[in-house]
Amino acid sequence: MTTTTNAPRRQLRRAQLRPVLPFITLAALYVVTVLISPGYLEAAQIGSLLQLAALLGVVAIGQALVILISGIDLSVGxxxxxxxxxxxxxxxxxxxxLPLALLASLAVGAAAGLFNGAVSLSR
Structure with missing residues (x-):
């Protein structure tokens, strides 16, 4: 009598599930949020979430570039x-x-970047 195990199949399923697991988790969290606060299904709220996600995406890309050149920058936040x-x-x-606020924000961000760069290069 031979016995076969399902271990290779389970490992294959886990390997296939791993890339989509964050999306499944995100969808589950969104469903829970909608159940708690039904206003999250409104178009204005979804638009607001997408705007915030776009901003965080830009910050994440900048942080990824720093990490790619073998660095780490904890001051981004x-x-x-x-x-x-x-x-x-x-x-x-x-x-x-608004025009003055944009200029001031760019100046503060550039000054902080220049300071961080100078500190990083001085080591």
Whole structure:
């Protein structure tokens, strides 16, 4: 009598499932969120989430480039927060200040990047 095991099949299924598992988890979290707060199905909310995801995507690409050149930069989150605070402070609830807020934010972000670069190169 021969016995066959299903271990190779289970390993194959796990290997096939591994790349899609983050998407399944994301979908499950979204479903739970919609059940808790039905307003998440509204078009305005989905648009807002996509805008935030786009911003985080740009930051993630920048961080990936740093990691690709064998570095690590833990200040990315702090610099993004500093730029956001600068923008909010300059805008001060007045949309007419938008050009000035954009220039101030770019200047603060560039200054933080220049400082980080100088500190990194000095080591």
């Amino acid at each position: 702090a610099v993004v927060t500093l730029v956001n605070l600068t923008t909010a402070a300059v805008l001060d609830g007045n949309d007419a200040n």
